Amino acid sequence: MRCDEVRLHLLDYQEGRLRPEAQNAVRAHLDGCSDCIRADTVEQELTRLLEQRLPQHPASLALKRRLAARWAQPSSPRSWWSRWRASLAPALAATAVVLVAAPLVYYERAASRAAREQxxxxxxxxxxxxxxxxxxxxxxxxxxxxxxxxxxxxxxxxxxxxxxxxxxxxxxxxxxxxxxxxxxxxxxxxxxxxxxxxxxxxxxxxxxxxxxxxxxxxxxxxxxxxxxxxxxxxxxxxxxxxxxxxxxxxxxxxxxxxxxxxxxx
Ligand SMILES: [Zn+2]
CATH class of the missing domain: 3.30.200.100 (MucB/RseB, C-terminal domain)
Known part of the structure; x- marks a missing residue:
């Protein structure tokens, strides 16, 4: 089993939900791979934190799984859209801030000018x-x-x-x-x-x-x-x-x- 496959199955492995042969394969890989041991430790810690912080929250494990699945995704070449979006993200964020904040700033200034004049x-x-x-x-x-x-x-x-x-x-x-x-x-x-x-x-x-x-x-x-x-x-x-x-x-x-x-x- 390769590292990326192991990472993908770590959560299920920890919860004992894999088929016996897959469970054994992950355990065997972990015995010999320090990177995956570290990832396994991080997973366990994260699970513990999530369950501790959100003890009653039904979404905690689902969220955890989504996060785990995202981390485990193989690094496929990024599409032109995702690259374009990533490079534009700061500008878009700044624009959003301006669009939201400008009327507020304008309103604040107008209000403080009115207060000064009063x-x-x-x-x-x-x-x-x-x-x-x-x-x-x-x-x-x-x-x-x-x-x-x-x-x-x-x-x-x-x-x-x-x-x-x-x-x-x-x-x-x-x-x-x-x-x-x-x-x-x-x-x-x-x-x-x-x-x-x-x-x-x-x-x-x-x-x-x-x-x-x-x-x-x-x-x-x-x-x-x-x-x-x-x-x-x-x-x-x-x-x-x-x-x-x-x-x-x-x-x-x-x-x-x-x-x-x-x-x-
Ligand atoms: Zn590994």
Whole structure:
């Protein structure tokens, strides 16, 4: 019996399933062939491992046999297809990785860009709020209610800020001021919650990176709620105008004011 024949029958030999003469022939070959003894040892070890790792698995021996049969196959000359496929395999694998991964990478990048832009919107709103707090003459127009604050903006802005909430006992309107949001003018309405000032920035909404993910439904609008440097920020857009509400009051109170602003406007 030749080595390749022995290898082919090793598993059956180990399990005693060969005809007696074949069983004897394999044993006789193993007595004199160190390579096949090694293969026999490897087979036994593999069988042991497979049965140990997959004790209940009905496929373990079938799989084992398939593997053994594959190893035992004589090395026939490889077809042009198998050679071609082998030489192309790395390229095909790389292509598959690109096809699968590229949309993911694109999606990840788009998502992280959106997150950065949203962070920039929030940071801008906080900066505007801080600028207003730091300003020595804090409000350009004080008190007098919405019917005095709103007309004051006329002629100072290239849009009419749409705000209808006049303030109430919880959130009195303190006044208004001119501000900037990024590259554009903003109307700043200042409300208060106890001693905490709350800025409402109103500005043109066009050409800004409005967040489209993780939005919270407030009364009639989808708002983005975030926090930055100890301030809570709620940003939303309605029609052609953008709104940013900023304060150090807690997020729930700020959302209560946002609901008054979006519900009434
Ligand atoms: Zn041999």
């Amino acid at each position: 962070t920039a919107m929030v940071a801008e709103a906080v900066n505007d709020h801080l600028r207003l707090l730091a300003s020595p003459r804090s409000l350009d127009v004080e008190r007098g209610g919405l019917h005095q604050v709103k007309p004051w903006f006329a002629g100072r802005l290239d849009f009419a800020p749409v705000v209808t909430f006049e303030g109430d006992a919880d959130f009195p309107l303190k006044g208004g001021s001119l501000g900037y949001f990024r590259d554009r003018k903003a109307a700043v309405f200042v409300y208060a919650r106890r001693l905490h000032p709350i800025s409402l920035l109103v500005f043109r909404a066009d050409d800004l990176p409005w967040p489209s993910r993780g939005l919270t439904r407030l009364d009639g609008v989808d708002a983005s709620i975030a926090a930055d440097r100890g301030f809570n920020v709620i940003v939303w857009r309605r029609g052609q105008l953008g709104y940013a509400l900023v304060s150090d009051v807690d997020a729930r109170e700020l959302a209560a004011l946002a609901a008054r602003l979006t519900g009434g406007s």
